[in-house]
Amino acid sequence: MATQYKDSQRILLQYVNVQVAVFYFHDEFTWLRGFGLFTILVGVSLFNWYKYQKLQAGHANEDGMLGSPEANASAKYVILEEIDDLDEGT
Numbered sequence: 001m002a003t004q005y006k007d008s009q010r011i012l013l014q015y016v017n018v019q020v021a022v023f024y025f026h027d028e029f030t031w032l033r034g035f036g037l038f039t040i041l042v043g044v045s046l047f048n049w050y051k052y053q054k055l056q057a058g059h060a061n062e063d064g065m066l067g068s069p070e071a072n073a074s075a076k077y078v079i080l081e082e083i084d085d086l087d088e089g090t
Contacts, residue, residue, distance in 0.1 A: 008044055015040045 015037055021027040 008047055011040055011044055 018033055018037060022029045022033075
């Protein structure tokens with residue numbers, strides 16, 4: 001799931017890049033760029049809406065856990081010393 005959010009952030013970075021090019025560097029804003037920005041905003045909005053609906057419905061996330069990833073975050077972490085003890089068989 002983290003990679004999906006990183007992908008979303010990269011897409012929004014492209015939106016910011018176009019805005020900087022237009023306003024700061026006085027690059028021409030064409031209809032194609034406008035359509036691209038519209039597509040970016042709609043796509044990111046739909047992705048976030050889908051994730052929100054999935055979270056509200058209580059479907060399992062990628063790890064097979066129900067609910068929000070924050071609620072189950074503590075279950076994913078293990079103290080490294082305990083792992084070493086398990087590997088040694090003690």
